[in-house]
Amino acid sequence: MAVAEDKAVIRLLTEKIERLSVAMEKMRLAEYVHLLEHPWRLMYINLIAGIARGVGIAIGFTILGAVLVYVLRNLVAANLPGIGRFIAEVVRMVELHLY
Known part of the structure; x- marks a missing residue:
C-alpha cells in the first residue's frame, strides 16, 4: 500500500510541477530575468518606449487641437450670441501663435 501511495504522491507532484512550468513559461519569467x-x-x-509615447502624445494633441480649432471656427461662423465674441478671441489668439 505504501508503494501505491508513494506513486500517487509522485504523480500528483509531477502534475503540479508541469503546471507550474507551463505557468512560468506563460509569464515569460526567464526573459524578464534576462x-x-x-x-x-x-x-x-x-x-525607445518613452520616445514612442512622447511622439504619440504630441501627434494626438496636435490632431485634437486642430479639431478643436475647427469646431470653434464653425461656432464663430454660426454667430451664436454671447459666446461668439469669446470664441472668436480664442481662435484669434491660437492663430496668432500658429504663424
Missing part, C-alpha cells in the same frame, strides 16, 4: 541582468538593454528599451 532583461534584469542586462540593465543597459532595459534602459534602451525604456528610452
Whole structure:
C-alpha cells in the first residue's frame, strides 16, 4: 500500500510541477530575468518606449487641437450670441501663435 501511495504522491507532484512550468513559461519569467541582468538593454528599451509615447502624445494633441480649432471656427461662423465674441478671441489668439 505504501508503494501505491508513494506513486500517487509522485504523480500528483509531477502534475503540479508541469503546471507550474507551463505557468512560468506563460509569464515569460526567464526573459524578464534576462532583461534584469542586462540593465543597459532595459534602459534602451525604456528610452525607445518613452520616445514612442512622447511622439504619440504630441501627434494626438496636435490632431485634437486642430479639431478643436475647427469646431470653434464653425461656432464663430454660426454667430451664436454671447459666446461668439469669446470664441472668436480664442481662435484669434491660437492663430496668432500658429504663424
